[in-house]
Amino acid sequence: MPIALLALTAGAFGIGTTEFVIMGLLMQVSADLHVSITAAGLLISGYALGVAVGAPILTIATRKLPRKTVLLALMAIFTLGNLACALAPSYELLMAARVVTSLAHGTFFGVGSVVATGLVAPERRASAIAIMFTGLTAAMLLGVPAGAWLGLQYGWRATFWAVTLIGVLAFAVLAVFVPRVKSEARPAPLREELAVLARPQVLLGLAMTVLGYAGVFVVFTYIQPLLTQVTGLSESAVSPILLVFGGGLAVGNILGGRLADRSTMPAVLGTLVALAAVLGAMQLAIGTPFTAVVFVGLLGIASFATVAPMQLRVLEKASGAGQNLASSLNIAAFNLGNALGAWVGGVVIDHGPGLRALGWVAALLTLVGLAIALWSRSLDRRESGNAGAADCASAQA
Numbered sequence: 001m002p003i004a005l006l007a008l009t010a011g012a013f014g015i016g017t018t019e020f021v022i023m024g025l026l027m028q029v030s031a032d033l034h035v036s037i038t039a040a041g042l043l044i045s046g047y048a049l050g051v052a053v054g055a056p057i058l059t060i061a062t063r064k065l066p067r068k069t070v071l072l073a074l075m076a077i078f079t080l081g082n083l084a085c086a087l088a089p090s091y092e093l094l095m096a097a098r099v100v101t102s103l104a105h106g107t108f109f110g111v112g113s114v115v116a117t118g119l120v121a122p123e124r125r126a127s128a129i130a131i132m133f134t135g136l137t138a139a140m141l142l143g144v145p146a147g148a149w150l151g152l153q154y155g156w157r158a159t160f161w162a163v164t165l166i167g168v169l170a171f172a173v174l175a176v177f178v179p180r181v182k183s184e185a186r187p188a189p190l191r192e193e194l195a196v197l198a199r200p201q202v203l204l205g206l207a208m209t210v211l212g213y214a215g216v217f218v219v220f221t222y223i224q225p226l227l228t229q230v231t232g233l234s235e236s237a238v239s240p241i242l243l244v245f246g247g248g249l250a251v252g253n254i255l256g257g258r259l260a261d262r263s264t265m266p267a268v269l270g271t272l273v274a275l276a277a278v279l280g281a282m283q284l285a286i287g288t289p290f291t292a293v294v295f296v297g298l299l300g301i302a303s304f305a306t307v308a309p310m311q312l313r314v315l316e317k318a319s320g321a322g323q324n325l326a327s328s329l330n331i332a333a334f335n336l337g338n339a340l341g342a343w344v345g346g347v348v349i350d351h352g353p354g355l356r357a358l359g360w361v362a363a364l365l366t367l368v369g370l371a372i373a374l375w376s377r378s379l380d381r382r383e384s385g386n387a388g389a390a391d392c393a394s395a396q397a
Contacts, residue, residue: 004177005116005131008178009138010170011174012139013166017139017147018082018167019047019102020143021143021147021148021159024148025159028151038350042095046102047335048337050101052335053332055105058328059107059111059324063324071178072174077103079167079171082097082167086164087157106331109328111328114323115178116131125315129311129312130253137249141246142246145242150162152235197325199317202317208272208313208369208376209330212310212372213334215362215363215366216279216303217342218361218365219341227241231286231289241292244293244297248296251301252302252307259309260312265313265380268373276366276370278295278301278302311331313376341365344361345358
């Protein structure tokens with residue numbers, strides 16, 4: 001395994017920790033800043049929307065820079081943003097700091113995905129992406145539970161101080177181990193890169209990512225109140241249960257990468273079906289501590305098994321000049337799904353049937369993503385059929 005892949009994983013760990021750690025701190029932030037739990041949940045939506053906006057803008061703005069330089073600059077933005085979170089005196093400033101931090105996210109993973117696939121043989125591309133995204137699973141397995149524990153013991157600001165330190169360490173690792181490639185191709189004209197947005201299959205790939213993944217965050221954004229108010233667990237139990245989720249993410253990440261290496265589109269369809277099934281079972285599972293823990297683990301497996309297949313699908317359909325932009329846009333799409341899911345979950349809690357209904361609402365969103373994936377597969381078959389007919393006509397001529 002190239003050591004540069006592990007360096008990318010370290011950067012992913014830092015970014016993943018700051019994205020997800022707030023989920024274990026919602027109740028502390030809510031109490032300290034005197035806002036509702038759903039308002040605290042919007043800190044997740046704000047971050048995700050910042051990713052969605054920042055990914056295409058920063059990818060285009062940095063397109064002429066060496067990829068290593070881009071990765072280091074993004075990690076610096078991430079570190080300074082978390083420092084601002086730790087110092088934020090109000091909810092509004094905390095939200096602003098979260099948005100600043102998020103600007104680095106989409107382009108880091110988008111450019112990092114392209115760098116990762118360039119470090120390995122073509123048949124190992126999905127696994128390379130999965131290895132980089134292992135940083136996110138490690139963030140959930142180690143960073144988020146540790147952050148939740150820090151927040152419970154020393155206040156939520158201590159968590160952001162710790163994440164700032166992680167950013168400094170990740171910057172150093174990237175600087176030392178990611179190679180500066182001298183032979184990077186000159187960027188294509190901007191018009192050619194933007195042309196990727198006119199490809200129907202790329203747009204369908206982005207849409208299936210948004211809606212397919214939104215279901216995860218309908219539920220996971222509110223995992224702390226679900227476990228405490230519905231299952232009846234104590235706040236101190238949330239952190240170790242998040243370890244179970246992180247372990248599930250690690251398993252799902254490896255599984256998704258291996259399935260996508262075999263065949264991308266069947267992996268997309270199969271993982272979305274599994275995710276919808278797990279989300280649909282939430283209402284039955286969340287009632288007792290044991291089944292709730294099992295559900296959290298399965299949710300981790302199912303949610304991250306989708307990531308490598310959906311990322312590789314977009315990369316395959318955007319081959320050529322627009323690959324960097326499409327890759328970053330798909331990371332933005334994951335986060336737009338996060339924002340959509342967090343918002344929908346808040347609506348269900350405040351204006352709908354409440355916490356217990358989050359699972360079936362989440363499953364419906366993921367099924368919409370599955371429907372888009374089936375549409376995309378039908379276009380593949382139609383294009384394949386047209387190509388075959390053209391070949392036959394050419395042979396007969």
